[in-house]
Structure formats: structure tokens, C-alpha cells
Amino acid sequence: xxxxxxxxxxxxxxIMGLLLGVNGVFMLISSxxxxxxxxxxxxxxxxxxxxxxxxxxxxxxxxxxxxxEIHKREGYIIVTFGWLIMALAGxxxxxxxxxxxxxxxxFFETMSGYTTTGATILSDIESMPYGILFWRSVTHxxxxxxxxxxxxxxxxxxxxxxxxxxxxxAPGPGGDKLHPRITDTAKRLWLIYVGYTALETLxxxxxxxxxxxxxxxxxxxxxxxxxxTKNASIAHWNDTPMIQYIIIVFMFLAGTNFVLSYFGFKFxxxxxxxxxxFKTYSFIVFGITTIVVLFLYFKSDITQSSIVHxxxxxxxxxxxxxxxxxxxxxxxxTGFVSADYxxxxxxxxxxxxxxxxxxxSSGSTSGGIKIVRHLIMIKNGVxxxxxxxxxxxxxxxxxxxxxxxxxxxxxxxxxFILYMLSFIIGVLVFSLLGLDFSTALGGAASAxxxxxxxxxxxxxxxxxxxxxxxxxxxATFLMxxxxxxxxxxxxxxxxxFWRNR
Numbered sequence: 001x002x003x004x005x006x007x008x009x010x011x012x013x014x015i016m017g018l019l020l021g022v023n024g025v026f027m028l029i030s031s032x033x034x035x036x037x038x039x040x041x042x043x044x045x046x047x048x049x050x051x052x053x054x055x056x057x058x059x060x061x062x063x064x065x066x067x068x069e070i071h072k073r074e075g076y077i078i079v080t081f082g083w084l085i086m087a088l089a090g091x092x093x094x095x096x097x098x099x100x101x102x103x104x105x106x107f108f109e110t111m112s113g114y115t116t117t118g119a120t121i122l123s124d125i126e127s128m129p130y131g132i133l134f135w136r137s138v139t140h141x142x143x144x145x146x147x148x149x150x151x152x153x154x155x156x157x158x159x160x161x162x163x164x165x166x167x168x169x170a171p172g173p174g175g176d177k178l179h180p181r182i183t184d185t186a187k188r189l190w191l192i193y194v195g196y197t198a199l200e201t202l203x204x205x206x207x208x209x210x211x212x213x214x215x216x217x218x219x220x221x222x223x224x225x226x227x228x229t230k231n232a233s234i235a236h237w238n239d240t241p242m243i244q245y246i247i248i249v250f251m252f253l254a255g256t257n258f259v260l261s262y263f264g265f266k267f268x269x270x271x272x273x274x275x276x277x278f279k280t281y282s283f284i285v286f287g288i289t290t291i292v293v294l295f296l297y298f299k300s301d302i303t304q305s306s307i308v309h310x311x312x313x314x315x316x317x318x319x320x321x322x323x324x325x326x327x328x329x330x331x332x333x334t335g336f337v338s339a340d341y342x343x344x345x346x347x348x349x350x351x352x353x354x355x356x357x358x359x360x361s362s363g364s365t366s367g368g369i370k371i372v373r374h375l376i377m378i379k380n381g382v383x384x385x386x387x388x389x390x391x392x393x394x395x396x397x398x399x400x401x402x403x404x405x406x407x408x409x410x411x412x413x414x415x416f417i418l419y420m421l422s423f424i425i426g427v428l429v430f431s432l433l434g435l436d437f438s439t440a441l442g443g444a445a446s447a448x449x450x451x452x453x454x455x456x457x458x459x460x461x462x463x464x465x466x467x468x469x470x471x472x473x474x475a476t477f478l479m480x481x482x483x484x485x486x487x488x489x490x491x492x493x494x495x496x497f498w499r500n501r
Contacts, residue, residue, distance in 0.1 A: 019082050080492055114142065193222060226329070238338060251334050295347070353445065369416065377413065433471040
């Protein structure tokens with residue numbers, strides 16, 4: 001009997017139905033928003049939700065008699081196909097309402113939402129119905145903490161263990177747990193996630209946003225997504241610094257490991273202060289911001305951006321705020337825009353391009369390579385010099401005062417090589433599809449890192465609408481493998497994955 005025949009297809013299909021049901025519920029919530037604001041698409045949004053919910057429910061009903069066990073291989077299949085199924089279903093509101101014409105554009109927007117990339121094909125966002133705008137933000141919010149982590153919190157109700165799903169959805173070297181039971185971990189993460197979202201919504205509303213704008217931007221911020229309800233993104237509120245400072249704080253939090261937030265709520269501040277990744281993340285954010293501020297301060301001919309050369313404190317405050325905002329928006333892969341960083345001198349453009357490869361912390365909602373992987377690679381590189389001098393010495397890589405197991409070091413190095421190879425192939429494919437060099441370079445880095453704004457024709461003030469259809473499909477593939485950190489998706493393309501051991 002080969003491996004394919006041993007795969008527990010019923011449990012895989014059952015969870016696909018569960019994920020569709022979750023999707024349908026959020027579509028129904030979006031239809032309520034549509035009804036409240038009387039935007040003219042209530043019936044279409046309601047129908048989208050009902051179709052998705054009923055279809056998901058029927059799948060669960062048909063597959064209710066299944067073996068309640070998930071092995072590692074089933075976990076990878078469920079995660080990858082779960083995201084694809086969710087993205088396919090997520091196009092229904094766009095297609096039913098006609099808000100986004102064409103399946104390619106609708107799928108691109110949906111995948112960009114679930115992967116929290118924030119790249120959009122919309123050129124006039126403010127003309128969109130309220131229900132559609134809310135649905136866009138909801139796709140971010142669901143994808144932020146992970147569709148599968150949500151399912152992990154629900155699976156015990158169905159008598160199914162979810163450890164394999166959690167491992168596939170959140171791969172990487174970060175292994176901190178809040179609770180020995182994986183489902184309790186997922187619930188605590190979601191509680192923090194929901195709490196932060198509610199808190200930011202309240203603060204933004206008090207600062208002057210409408211409630212609708214506040215909740216949408218909170219959904220986008222905590223997921224490090226970047227979809228906005230305004231054509232100018234956060235630059236729409238450039239005359240309201242408090243709004244931007246609130247988003248800065250929550251972008252920073254969203255880019256940190258959510259386990260550290262839990263420690264903070266438990267008053268275990270020593271664990272936060274001693275965490276190497278957090279210290280490095282903070283140092284990079286404020287160090288790069290300082291460099292950007294100094295360049296902008298002394299570069300008096302930057303007139304194309306929303307920042308002028310500072311002569312008084314108010315203008316200096318503007319430079320600091322926009323610099324910090326954009327550094328955080330890129331490093332956390334949120335992708336909000338308060339100013340066009342591509343006109344801040346070529347050197348700063350290169351710096352922001354480099355930030356696309358950093359990413360936030362492990363255990364955060366951000367994309368990219370993640371700070372912890374960079375740390376382990378650097379530490380291993382330094383250790384290689386010592387091993388050259390002392391070839392017989394046992395010199396392990398240490399992280400947070402603990403020796404890192406050799407398989408983890410190999411995993412990190414392998415991930416980095418695969419990431420850079422994926423980026424290079426991404427650039428080549430975009431070039432073959434007609435994109436110029438800077439656009440192909442920025443588009444590949446942005447899609448793979450789930451950043452959103454890129455370079456060239458895909459810069460912070462541009463949309464992805466003009467991309468050829470094939471380029472949009474390629475971008476969605478890069479978004480997916482980047483969000484699921486490469487191995488989870490690419491392992492399905494290897495012959496040994498499907499081979500019986």
C-alpha cells in the first residue's frame with residue numbers, strides 16, 4: 001500500500017469545510033457592516049456568506065465520520081490547501097458585488113489579504129462599498145495570526161488534535177509556548193490578538209478616526225497587513241500626528257513575538273528585556289530610524305515627499321514621525337504609507353529595500369526572514385571563525401543563553417538559502433513577464449516578504465493593477481510561500497513527500 005492511499009483524506013476535507021465555515025461567518029459579519037452603512041451590496045455580501053457557510057457545513061457533514069488524527073504530512077497538506085481554499089472562497093464577495101472585475105484580480109486581492117501582504121490592485125479604494133472594505137481588512141485579520149491557528153483553537157471541540165497543524169502553520173526556530181497544550185497556546189495568542197485590535201480601535205477613534213476607519217486600520221495593523229480605507233493610506237491623516245503615533249506603537253507590538261506580550265501582561269518584564277531577538281529588533285528599528293532622520297534632516301532638497309527640511313521643532317517632529325513610521329511599516333511588513341520613501345534619496349531607498357528582507361520577530365504576524373534567523377546565522381558565522389582556530393573544540397551557537405541544536409542551525413541556513421533562491425527566481429520570472437529591473441526586484445522582495453509597497457512601478461504610491469495577469473499569479477504564489485515560510489508549501493513539490501517510508 002503506497003503513502004497516498006494512507007493519507008487521511010477525510011480529516012483533510014473535514015477541516016477544509018471548517019475553514020470555509022469560518023470564512024462564511026466573517027462574510028456574514030461583513031454583510032452586517034454593508035447593511036449598517038447602506039452601501040448597496042448587502043444582498044450580494046449576504047449571499048456570499050450563506051453560500052460559503054452552507055458549502056463548508058455540507059463538507060463537514062459528509063466527512064463527519066473520519067479518523068480523528070493528523071500526522072505531520074496531513075498537517076502540511078491541510079495548511080497549504082487550507083490557505084488556497086480560503087483564498088478561492090474569499091473571492092466570492094468581490095465577484096458577486098462586482099467590486100473587483102475578473103477572477104485574477106479578485107484572487108490577487110484575496111491572497112494579498114490572507115497573506116497580509118497588503119498589495120492591492122484597486123486604484124480608487126474610497127469608491128468601494130463599506131462591506132467590501134471591511135471584508136478586505138478581515139482577510140488580513142484572519143491571516144495575521146493564521147487561519148490554521150484559529151482552527152487549532154476550535155479542533156478540540158471536534159475531538160481532533162491540532163499539534164501538526166500548528167507546527168506546519170508556524171514553522172521556524174522560535175519554540176516558546178505559553179501553555180503545554182497547543183490548543184491553549186492558540187487561544188491565548190488569539191486573546192492577545194483580539195485585545196490589541198480592540199484597544200487600537202478605541203485609541204484611533206478617540207484620536208479622530210471614524211469608527212469604521214478605526215476598526216479597519218486596527219485589523220490591518222495587528223495583522224501587519226497594510227490595507228487601508230483611503231487612497232493615500234495613512235498619509236490621509238498626515239495632519240493628525242496622534243493617529244500615526246498610535247499606529248506606530250501597535251505596528252511595533254505586532255512585529256514582536258506575541259509570547260513576549262503575554263509575559264508583559266504577567267509582569268515578567270525580565271524575560272522581555274533579556275530576549276535577544278527583542279533587543280535586536282528594537283535596536284534595528286531605532287537605529288535605522290536615526291539614520292533616516294539624519295539623512296532627511298540634512299537633505300534640504302527633498303521636496304517631493306510630505307516631509308520638508310526642518311527649520312523648527314514642528315518640522316523636526318514630522319521628520320522623526322515619518323521616518324519611524326516608514327521604518328516600522330517596512331520591517332514589520334505592514335506596508336502602510338505615510339510618505340513615499342522612494343524619493344528620499346537613492347541610499348535610503350536601498351536601505352528600505354534591505355529592510356524588506358529582515359522581517360519582524362518570530363511568533364509575530366509579520367513576514368520576511370525574521371530577526372531570530374538573522375541572529376542565528378550571524379552567530380554561526382562568527383563561531384565558524386573560532387572553529388577554524390580551534391577545530392577540536394565544541395563551540396555551539398548560543399541564543400538567549402541556551403545552546404541552539406545543530407538541526408535548528410541547519411534549518412535556518414537552509415531556509416535562508418531557499419529564501420534567497422526563491423527571491424532570485426522571483427525576479428527572473430517577473431523580468432521575463434515584462435517588468436523593468438527595479439520593479440521586478442522590488443516586486444519579488446515585497447511579495448515574498450509580504451510587505452506590500454515595493455520599488456519602481458510598484459512603489460508606495462502605486463497599485464499592482466497594471467501588472468500583467470501572469471505576473472499577478474506569480475506574485476500570489478510568492479505571497480503564499482512567503483507567508484507559510486517556504487518549506488510548508490514547497491515540500492509538497494518534492495517526490496519523497498508523497499513516497500511511503
